[in-house]
Amino acid sequence: MKYFLCFLFIVFSLQITAQKSDFKNLNFEKSDNTAKLLKGENLYNLPLLTYNLTSKLDTDVEKxxxxxxxxxxxxxxxxxxxxxxxKNRDKFKNDSISFLDWNKEYSKKVFKKLLKNKKTMCTGYAYLLKTMSEIANIECRIIDGYHRNTFANIAELSLPNHSWNAVKLNNKWYLADATLSSGYTDLSLDTFIFDYNDGYFLTDPKIFIQHNYPLEKKWTLLNPELSKVTRFLNTPLMYGAAIKQKIYHDSSSKMNTEISKNETVNFHYNFLEPLALDKIELRVDEQSSAIKTRVTQISKERNTFNISCNFNRKGLYDIHLYYKNEIISSQSIEVKNKI
Incomplete structure (x- = not known):
């Protein structure tokens, strides 16, 4: 027996401008091919590596x-x-001075391993991108802050757990996260898998804030209303595929929602690029059971779509949006007799 019905309808809203689209007239093929030609080069001479990567490119953004x-x-x-x-961040969470002392010593090992083995964590990625950019006379900053995932920064801020970069191009600041672009660790194979995600390159700040939040609010690159920390903490959980496909939630969407039985919920989604309607799927899970609801209509000229679901049975439901079989976002609905 199915306990709810889902419908799709389209609403119009103004499309925001993706940051990378500022350079839509540029073809990055030459930049990407240059990087491929230098695959495997070591880090012992960063000025030479940077020169070889950038000397034949015309603009700062290509470099x-x-x-x-x-x-x-x-x-x-x-x-x-x-x-x-x-582990040590948790250990010293009530003693910031001791953590800074430990971190200062451990950073030496981090950068030694980066240089020797070309392996690192987010701080190393951000440091390397900043250093090489500055060698190429491109202004670049390391931004420390919070990354949101299933274990951290849901509803409230945990300890800072991530670093990324802001880069100045044509007198305008942009955001980029090389760590999340590079790939992921497959723990079952105990190995790192290179899986490039272009979505984290010059990401629109309105999308970026649903994934990362800086210690200094100004580096959201958004106005005060849009840069509120609640926008980061309370929206549904977004995954890497969301930023790759340029799908995001609007400000009205919440991670956790309580409703009364027989109430209808509208799930709002925005997108910046055309979507294949037959590849969109909403999955609604209740404990061990799941119902898959495939979207059957969408306007490729609009950039907002809603999926409307009626829940007529009490329970806790996990709502997952999938696109091309990749998970985009997750949120929860608790259905009560009456609220």
């Missing part, structure tokens, strides 16, 4: 792209280094 792509395709993430830092 930054070549550096960024090379890092993402050549530097492996070190999960065990990340775990060690996280």
């Amino acid at each position: 930054f792209r070549a550096i960024y792509t090379w890092i993402c395709q050549n530097i492996k993430g070190d999960y065990y280094m990340h775990r060690k830092v996280s």
